[in-house]
Amino acid sequence: MPGGHGHGHGHAHGHAHSTPEGQDPVRVGAVARTALTVLLVLAAAATVFGLVRYWPDGSAGTTRVGTSDFAAPGVTFPLGQVREVLPACADGQEGQEGAEGSDPDAPTCGALVVRLEAPSGGGGGAPTVSVPVSPVVTGSGLRAGDTVQLLRTPPAGGQPETYAFMQVERGAPLAWMLALFLVVVAVVARWRGVLALLGLGVGGLVVVKFMLPALLEGQSGLLVALVGSSAIMVVVLYLAHGLSVRTSTALAGTLLGVGVTAVLGILAVDGARLSGVGDDEGAALASVATSLDPRELLTCAIIVAGLGVLNDVTITQSSAVWELRAAAPSMGRRALFRSGMRIGRDHIASTIYTIVFAYAGAALPVLLLLFLYDRPLLDMLQTESLSEEIVRTLASAIGLVLAVPATTAIAALTVGGADPAAPVRVADPAPEEDTRAARRMRREAAGS
Structure with a gap:
């Protein structure tokens, strides 16, 4: 993947974008690049404004949590x-039956x-x-x-x-698993994996230092989620994939996917009449954090839940279009979009499996209860706890699916237009082959 912006210039098409792997340069359309830059600068400015505007002051949330008694006064945890x-x-059998000759208690x-x-x-x-x-x-x-x-x-x-x-106390095994994870990522993914871990750490800080305290102070869950998600994605994408037009394209698609997920989340929470208190943890939180609106928290959770998978599909689509353009510089933008979408459809299918089975694995005890209870399946699915998970999963999935064509279209518009004079890259062509087929392919690609 590219590590930064190319510094060369193409002929009347815009800037050239080169890759470190020695691939052919990919020209970037000047108009599309400018529009993309303006869009992301405005999004970054809105994110910074939101961080400053909604950054928690540490008063209400901290005091409320600190004065909420976890247990009765005097209780300790040795x-x-x-x-x-x-x-x-x-x-x-009773557990307090003393054996003969021993302490009866x-x-x-x-x-x-x-x-x-x-x-x-x-x-x-x-x-x-x-x-x-x-x-x-x-x-x-x-x-x-x-x-x-x-x-x-x-x-x-x-x-x-x-x-x-x-x-x-499970600190030791959890620490060993974390250490193994870090080592495996660093060894296999090398420097890029280390940067991804660094981005993950920054994202965790955004959640802990901004999103959670802001929610406890009663800030809008929608705005907190949008601002926090935007900040996380900017850091994660550019750290893991480098400062480049390709990464910027993925970021634009990700932000659009986040927006779609946010709209669907609001509509679903309101339409399904969800309260946001679907389990014991939610009820306990609502009782101690009185300024926190459970419905706002649920909306925030819906938006944040899909960030990781959304980032995955957008960076893949952006990279796919870039590689297609490098391999077929004579291909028209419409053909480029169609080729990218063929890749995207395969990715959508596999990602949908990932989302559904990840939820099935996490909710296996609940699914077993559904299997055992003598109640209609539709009745069980409409319970508060299951409805929350269904809404969270479906809203994230819809935002993810729609982000694929959006990112593909942005990438196809961002890269330079077709160059009919450019050679078509095929696998090891023989020198004596008739070049008329190659010229025909270029004409068809340009005309499409």
Whole structure:
């Protein structure tokens, strides 16, 4: 892919755009290039204005989150090391039946024996406690030596302190997976993969530092999503694929796809009468973040959900048109568009599979419940939680599909027009071949 703008000039057609792989230069139409530049400059200016206008001041959202009690006053979350994992209790067996000669309160099944970490002050020893757990936790592969987090309720009303299981500390395996991912990307994709990871990090900062606090402060979910998505795409595309007209074409198609997704998301949320509170997490968020409109959050989620796949198809379409122009400089723009769309249709088909199966994998427990419940399928699909996912998936998919012809058309208009005098690149032609066929191909391409 090109790493930057070409600096040569074509004859009366515009600027030349060269690729680092030594391919033939691709001329860029001067008028189309100017129009594309103006469009992206206006979009960048609107993005910067939106970031400044809606950047959170850190007051309302931070205070609200900080004063929202996750648990009762005095409750702490100590860490401890698992000493023993007792087997799950059989049907009808009580988990607090003490064995003969042992502590009558010690559990014999369905519990973890955990040694708590010593207090940071060093005073006193580290106690060992038993906490009941569900059979799901017992059968998860938890073993002695693992670290878990407990919930400690302080003594109250003459009752002693109690402990409950919270979660397993999974920092180490998650860190190993992340490290493996970074190494694989860097080794296989090399410098371009490193730049893509850097862009991903910048995108994460935009989400954490701008989008989430702005939503908590009650800003419009639509505007926050549009501004944040635009900022993310500018950074990600140019970092991963370089500053070039080809990348700018993909960016223009991406922004159009984001706009289409936003419009469809607004219409779908309103038409389906979605509240934005489709699960326990949504209800908990609505209860603590009172200034956050759940419907605005859902609209924002619909727009952000399709960014990654949208970026994939637009950069592919832009690159396809560029390569087609380099291979067939005599091809007319209409033929160029049709050829690009043949590639785009294949990409659309494979991307639709990706979207649907990615959702199916994430929602497999929900799909199993649909299979088991004795309720009509259409009734289940109209529940709040499933309707949200359906709207999110379909709005993103429609925006993605429409971005393919839009990007292809922009790219076909941006590259230089047909050059009938240019040779048609074919696979290793023999010198003695009759060139009339090549001339005929050029005439047909120019006439199309």
